[in-house]
Amino acid sequence: xxxxxxxxxxxxxxxxxxxxxxxxxxxxxxxxxxxxxxxxxxxxxxxxxxxxxxxxxxxxxxxxxxxxxxxxxxxxxxxxxxxxxxxxxxxxxxxxxxxxxxxxxxxxxxxxxxxxxxxxxxxxxxxxxxxxxxxxxxxxxxxxxxxxxxxxxxxxxxxxxxxxxxxxxxxxxxxxxxxxxxxxxxxxxxxxxxxxxxxxxxxxxxxxxxxxxxxxxxxxxxxxxxxxxxxxxxxxxxxxxxxxxxxxxxxxxxxxxxxxxxxxxxxxxxxxxxxxxxxxxxxxxxxxxxxxxxxxxxxxxxxxxxxxxxxxxxxxxxxxxxxxxxxxxxxxxxxxxxxxxxxxxxxxxxxxxxxxxxxxxxxxxxx
Amino acid sequence: xxxxxxxxxxxxxxxxxxxxxxxxxxxxxxxxxxxxxxxxxxxxxxxxxxxxxxxxxxxxxxxxxxxxxxxxxxxxxxxxxxxxxxxxxxxxxxxxxxxxxxxxxxxxxxxxxxxxxxxxxxxxxxxxxxxxxxxxxxxxxxxxxxxxxxxxxxxxxxxxxxxxxxxxxxxxxxxxxxxxxxxxxxxxxxxxxxxxxxxxxxxxxxxxxxxxxxxxxxxxxxxxxxxxxxxxxxxxxxxxxxxxxxxxxxxxxxxxxxxxxxxxxxxxxxxxxxxxxxxxxxxxxxxxxxxxxxxxxxxxxxxxxxxxxxxxxxxxxxxxxxxxxxxxxxxxxxxxxxxxxxxxxxxxxxxxxxxxxxxxxxxxxxx
DNA sequence: CGCCGTATTGAATACGCATTCAAATCAGCT
DNA sequence: AGCTGATTTGAATGCGTATTCAATACGGCG
Numbered sequence: 069x070x071x072x073x074x075x076x077x078x079x080x081x082x083x084x085x086x087x088x089x090x091x092x093x094x095x096x097x098x099x100x101x102x103x104x105x106x107x108x109x110x111x112x113x114x115x116x117x118x119x120x121x122x123x124x125x126x127x128x129x130x131x132x133x134x135x136x137x138x139x140x141x142x143x144x145x146x147x148x149x150x151x152x153x154x155x156x157x158x159x160x161x162x163x164x165x166x167x168x169x170x171x172x173x174x175x176x177x178x179x180x181x182x183x184x185x186x187x188x189x190x191x192x193x194x195x196x197x198x199x200x201x202x203x204x205x206x207x208x209x210x211x212x213x214x215x216x217x218x219x220x221x222x223x224x225x226x227x228x229x230x231x232x233x234x235x236x237x238x239x240x241x242x243x244x245x246x247x248x249x250x251x252x253x254x255x256x257x258x259x260x261x262x263x264x265x266x267x268x269x270x271x272x273x274x275x276x277x278x279x280x281x282x283x284x285x286x287x288x289x290x291x292x293x294x295x296x297x298x299x300x301x302x303x304x305x306x307x308x309x310x311x312x313x314x315x316x317x318x319x320x321x322x323x324x325x326x327x328x329x330x331x332x333x334x335x336x337x338x339x340x341x342x343x344x345x346x347x348x349x350x351x352x353x354x355x356x357x358x359x360x361x362x363x364x365x366x367x368x369x370x371x372x373x374x375x376x377x378x379x380x381x382x383x384x385x386x387x388x389x390x391x392x393x394x395x396x397x398x399x400x401x402x403x404x405x406x407x408x409x410x411x412x413x414x415x416x417x418x419x420x421x422x423x424x425x426x427x428x429x430x431x432x433x434x435x
Numbered sequence: 436x437x438x439x440x441x442x443x444x445x446x447x448x449x450x451x452x453x454x455x456x457x458x459x460x461x462x463x464x465x466x467x468x469x470x471x472x473x474x475x476x477x478x479x480x481x482x483x484x485x486x487x488x489x490x491x492x493x494x495x496x497x498x499x500x501x502x503x504x505x506x507x508x509x510x511x512x513x514x515x516x517x518x519x520x521x522x523x524x525x526x527x528x529x530x531x532x533x534x535x536x537x538x539x540x541x542x543x544x545x546x547x548x549x550x551x552x553x554x555x556x557x558x559x560x561x562x563x564x565x566x567x568x569x570x571x572x573x574x575x576x577x578x579x580x581x582x583x584x585x586x587x588x589x590x591x592x593x594x595x596x597x598x599x600x601x602x603x604x605x606x607x608x609x610x611x612x613x614x615x616x617x618x619x620x621x622x623x624x625x626x627x628x629x630x631x632x633x634x635x636x637x638x639x640x641x642x643x644x645x646x647x648x649x650x651x652x653x654x655x656x657x658x659x660x661x662x663x664x665x666x667x668x669x670x671x672x673x674x675x676x677x678x679x680x681x682x683x684x685x686x687x688x689x690x691x692x693x694x695x696x697x698x699x700x701x702x703x704x705x706x707x708x709x710x711x712x713x714x715x716x717x718x719x720x721x722x723x724x725x726x727x728x729x730x731x732x733x734x735x736x737x738x739x740x741x742x743x744x745x746x747x748x749x750x751x752x753x754x755x756x757x758x759x760x761x762x763x764x765x766x767x768x769x770x771x772x773x774x775x776x777x778x779x780x781x782x783x784x785x786x787x788x789x790x791x792x793x794x795x796x797x798x799x800x801x802x
Numbered sequence: 803c804g805c806c807g808t809a810t811t812g813a814a815t816a817c818g819c820a821t822t823c824a825a826a827t828c829a830g831c832t
Numbered sequence: 833a834g835c836t837g838a839t840t841t842g843a844a845t846g847c848g849t850a851t852t853c854a855a856t857a858c859g860g861c862g
Contacts, residue, residue: 091817104843108841120840135818139819141819142817143818147505157533180550182549337734340736369711471811474849477849478850482809487811505849510816511817
């Protein structure tokens with residue numbers, strides 16, 4: 069990494085930090101007590117007489133004292149820091165997830181250290197080394213490619229971790245995902261019930277279990293209606309590839325009358341290509357269904373029928389699993405969260421179908 | 436904060452960490468050397484004989500040793516951690532900025548701790564306290580409301596910080612923004628030159644200097660052509676408010692023939708409302724110009740003419756300013772980065788105008 | 803051979819805090 | 833008053849590393 073070289077330069081330059089830090093001993097001296105007493109005042113659960121507590125707090129306020137988290141962590145062995153590893157924020161699902169993860173952890177007294185890793189297993193490994201050196205109490209691996217070696221190593225090191233929106237075959241690994249198979253099946257049933265007969269799928273990524281599950285569920289859903297997919301193309305969760313895939317699908321003489329797309333991010337590209345490039349009407353000529361229900365899906369421009377990944381619940385589950393593991397509770401395996409179908413205008417709606425609840429988009433869209 | 440209560444519970448429960456940590460002393464013992472020698476092997480710039488270095492590295496590898504960053508930081512007074520404070524990630528400008536900030540800092544050997552703060556000065560204050568307790572080496576305040584008290588305090592504590600995409604009146608404060616006044620002026624000139632005569636502005640936030648500068652520049656740009664704004668409404672960088680503002684603008688008998696919008700995020704809402712709600716054509720009936728040039732602006736659906744905020748350059752400037760301050764170089768004041776006008780299809784283009792270069796969108800859109 | 807400057811090395815210490823432990827204080831009781 | 837048990841307190845110690853500092857080894861030179 070380039071970082072190492074620079075680090076060396078800095079170390080050598082040996083520039084001192086401004087460092088007019090106030091320590092617990094300073095406060096103790098000013099308050100006329102011992103350093104441990106100061107420590108106790110700032111350690112919830114320790115007892116100090118009201119009189120001394122008052123004196124200490126006053127001295128601390130006057131001096132602007134704040135306990136040094138590093139020193140505290142060094143001797144408690146808990147850093148109250150969680151490492152979050154992300155692949156990229158292009159897909160609008162992730163910014164929201166990150167913000168909510170951060171807020172949820174923050175509410176529990178934890179801090180978040182973010183790392184971006186290209187979607188390559190080896191880079192993820194390096195990043196995790198980095199995290200371990202930082203004594204994080206736990207790790208959230210958000211949708212990055214994880215090698216089995218890495219998960220084995222993390223398990224061996226007994227460092228708590230949870231996979232977020234990504235899983236491995238091993239259902240014993242702590243992971244939180246949507247119920248992707250069920251979601252895909254729901255999409256298949258819905259499009260078949262809507263009377264479509266040439267139903268294509270622009271799938272995610274072959275290497276991602278998420279994508280494979282959605283695809284398998286989709287195929288199963290169609291099969292219930294005696295249908296098979298018109299065609300399946302891999303879009304790799306990439307906008308450009310989704311555009312190319314759409315063109316490829318609609319290039320031939322007979323083309324699909326419906327497309328199930330592996331995530332919303334690609335579905336937006338599909339909608340755009342259908343309308344602007346190919347001059348097709350949605351849903352009259354083609355129905356489109358996505359996956360995620362990011363806030364943009366509810367925008368009038370897209371009005372995308374999609375399977376929701378409930379970010380709130382996924383985040384809540386992830387955080388509580390991770391904190392449980394940090395507190396030595398028994399390790400849980402994969403948790404799958406139901407993916408309801410959100411009916412909007414981008415796909416023909418079969419008679420009698422309604423959204424699970426009267427949701428358009430419950431999330432806050434301000435700011 | 437709710438965090439404190441939870442913290443207390445944890446402290447009291449006193450659950451030990453897994454903690455099978457390998458220390459430098461373990462490595463020293465195994466390699467038959469002293470702990471300081473191990474330390475020197477892992478401290479770039481320190482000298483150790485080749486023979487011992489080899490033995491130490493071997494022992495370290497076998498034991499899976501990694502230096503404990505916390506202990507190291509405690510000792511050197513440098514944590515190699517930067518705190519990044521964000522308001523929200525709804526506006527797609529910020530996810531990209533965050534990712535690039537993180538990558539740039541990472542390349543310099545720094546880690547990023549993220550904090551989300553609602554856009555209230557007091558909350559930002561609390562977050563900064565938190566950051567200070569974590570001994571961050573520097574702070575990036577990305578577009579959050581900063582009180583003068585806070586910046587004064589940071590200056591007094593001599594903790595390096597940079598405002599990103601936000602500034603205060605005091606031009607001596609370290610801040611990186613686009614050249615918002617110039618950008619706004621460019622928008623005004625462009626729309627006036629395009630022959631529009633009723634040019635409205637959906638502005639940002641009155642409390643944000645960014646927004647005020649863009650607005651003032653816009654007014655100045657129009658004035659050069661002898662025009663005054665048709666009307667100015669505040670959208671507060673909020674999608675819903677932008678929609679309401681658009682409806683309000685076009686509610687009356689005479690309505691604008693062009694709208695300059697305070698940022699792209701709002702401009703997308705404006706475009707949608709114009710087309711779907713009001714049945715107007717863009718740019719035939721109304722021209723729209725945004726500000727930011729987020730990746731979505733280049734999507735065919737929007738094809739938004741906009742003033743670019745060059746994220747790369749802003750991030751680069753921010754990082755180098757911050758690192759300079761960390762290394763005790765003299766403090767710089769505000770840096771403004773030029774905002775070129777990116778011509779696309781959402782606004783009528785005057786004869787002879789072209790984009791500065793043949794950019795549609797140079798940024799990587801994969802992933 | 804003896805002396806001196808240089809390069810390595812380990813013992814000791816400091817970083818800032820939490821925690822153990824023993825001393826001291828205090829209240830409550832006989 | 834005298835004793836016991838509970839509570840509060842400070843001295844000492846440890847967390848894992850980097851950094852003095854003195855001691856040692858080494859190489860070159862007269």
